[in-house]
Amino acid sequence: MKAETNTAGAAQDDPACSARLPLAARNGPVSMLVSRVARLHRIAAGKLLKGLGLYPGQEFLMMHLWDTGPVRQSELIKAVDLDPSTVTKMLQRLEQAGHVRRRPDPEDRRAVLVESTETSCALLTEVQRSWGELEEQTLAGLTPDERVQLARLLTRVEANLCTETADCPEEARRAALR
Amino acid sequence: MKAETNTAGAAQDDPACSARLPLAARNGPVSMLVSRVARLHRIAAGKLLKGLGLYPGQEFLMMHLWDTGPVRQSELIKAVDLDPSTVTKMLQRLEQAGHVRRRPDPEDRRAVLVESTETSCALLTEVQRSWGELEEQTLAGLTPDERVQLARLLTRVEANLCTETADCPEEARRAALR
DNA sequence: GCGCATTTCTTGGCCGACCAAGTTAATCTC
DNA sequence: GAGATTAACTTGGTCGGCCAAGAAATGCGC
Missing domain, CATH: 1.10.10.10 (Winged helix-like DNA-binding domain superfamily/Winged helix DNA-binding domain)
Structure with missing residues (x-):
């Protein structure tokens, strides 16, 4: 623990490197990530x-x-x-x-x-x-373990967004509580 | 490193529960997940x-x-x-x-x-x-650790899709090799 | 039977996104 | 400096999405 004056002293508790992210999006780095990935994937x-x-x-x-x-x-x-x-x-x-x-x-x-x-x-x-x-192409470089992890997390996220949209195709609460 | 007879004997090598997924999408369960999450998020x-x-x-x-x-x-x-x-x-x-x-x-x-x-x-x-x-709303129920994990994985995915689209906003190779 | 709501689909309009083609202004070349 | 090239939009068209409003057939109550 030395010589690491930290990236920027202060709050470093956000999931994504929120540096160089629009100010208005600082509250939602993952949402920003999701949006970008969504677009690229499409x-x-x-x-x-x-x-x-x-x-x-x-x-x-x-x-x-x-x-x-x-x-x-x-x-x-x-x-x-x-x-x-x-x-x-x-x-x-x-x-x-x-x-x-x-x-x-x-x-x-x-x-x-x-x-x-x-x-x-x-x-x-x-x-x-x-x-x-x-x-x-999407998962290149990810280990099988990471892929499973990603799928698991995305499923939870899907459930979250589903319940709120009140549009759940019946798998909402199943995945939400996993 | 023991007692890990694998999750389920047979061909359980797909990240998402591919059951009840269109046949044509069996080759890409995570892509399907990404598409659905993308839509719900939007x-x-x-x-x-x-x-x-x-x-x-x-x-x-x-x-x-x-x-x-x-x-x-x-x-x-x-x-x-x-x-x-x-x-x-x-x-x-x-x-x-x-x-x-x-x-x-x-x-x-x-x-x-x-x-x-x-x-x-x-x-x-x-x-x-x-x-x-x-x-x-997106990350409800996810622990801080899981959020970081998700952000990390999505960043890698973004880099993957970026490089292939040849549209990388300069952060592609940085994240791809992380 | 008659009327009224419900289901099923269609049309028109709007917006985000793309591509292709065009217009205007700056810049480069000779 | 005239002519070609490039850069910076704009317009028109198409498609995926949504909403609102309509048309047509079914079903229900009585």
């Missing part, structure tokens, strides 16, 4: 997906469709938890791009049945690959 | 900021303006690392909302000087408070 995903003819965000819709087969649009909306209007427009574009087919539900004439087209099955493989690539 | 931030008359994303612009005072728009663009056109439109709206003032730079008649208005200084305080609230 950009990286977008870059990988662009080559496949998908726009960022459409992946999640397609993923659900691949998993479930034909679904009612209302189901899909609940699953991805987006605004109905958002899903409508995305589906219109995905349909025009040939990735998705829509037809009225004979059981309920207000509803719409959605399913992925056959040609989109090739996409499934590619998306899977891209998603793995993104994962590795 | 929603939470938006909710807090809406009461202040700000739209999600504008905060970062304002934060920089509050820190630096009058800046050239090009500087601002570099700082927040957004598309020039995005910044132009955001500033037009922020100006119309009275949060920002713009005037031509006498030194260089193509450039534009931007500064936060006096009335926006009230906002600074509120944003600071909101940002702190968001931080606590």
Whole structure:
């Protein structure tokens, strides 16, 4: 304990190096970090997906469709938890791009049945690959242990944000108390 | 170093409980987590900021303006690392909302000087408070140690995504090798 | 049956974000 | 100094998101 006049004498109790951070964000260094990581991650995903003819965000819709087969649009909306209007427009574009087919539900004439087209099955493989690539790019240099740790912490954070948003997909309280 | 028969005999090598995850995303459980957390975090931030008359994303612009005072728009663009056109439109709206003032730079008649208005200084305080609230909401239930850990891991992830995006704000390699 | 609420989806508008192309001013080159 | 290049925005278009308001079909009460 010597020759370490400390970085800046005073309060060094913030999780991230809050140096060179906007003053207004000093109260939330991790939030700032989350925002930046979020943006970079979305950009990286977008870059990988662009080559496949998908726009960022459409992946999640397609993923659900691949998993479930034909679904009612209302189901899909609940699953991805987006605004109905958002899903409508995305589906219109995905349909025009040939990735998705829509037809009225004979059981309920207000509803719409959605399913992925056959040609989109090739996409499934590619998306899977891209998603793995993104994962590795994201976690490069982290030990398996650190990865587990990160996943654990992010799950807790997700639960926190979920409960407050009152939008918890049923796993909120489970993870919150872990 | 004993009694660690591994968490669960079989292929339990994925960081997050990949059960009940889209098949196409099995290769990237953490990426999925990042996406979800990102969205929830942005929603939470938006909710807090809406009461202040700000739209999600504008905060970062304002934060920089509050820190630096009058800046050239090009500087601002570099700082927040957004598309020039995005910044132009955001500033037009922020100006119309009275949060920002713009005037031509006498030194260089193509450039534009931007500064936060006096009335926006009230906002600074509120944003600071909101940002702190968001931080606590995000990290609720995490010990100081876990928070530091999370910040550390996120910083590494940021560096990873940064280097690959070739968009590193100069801190990439520093954090990548930590 | 009739009316009224509910569910399901669509449309229009707005904002953040991107790209591509254009305009104006400064700067570099010869 | 004239011409080409570069820098600093702006405009128009597109997409992912949201909200608000509408249209259409179903279901419920009576």
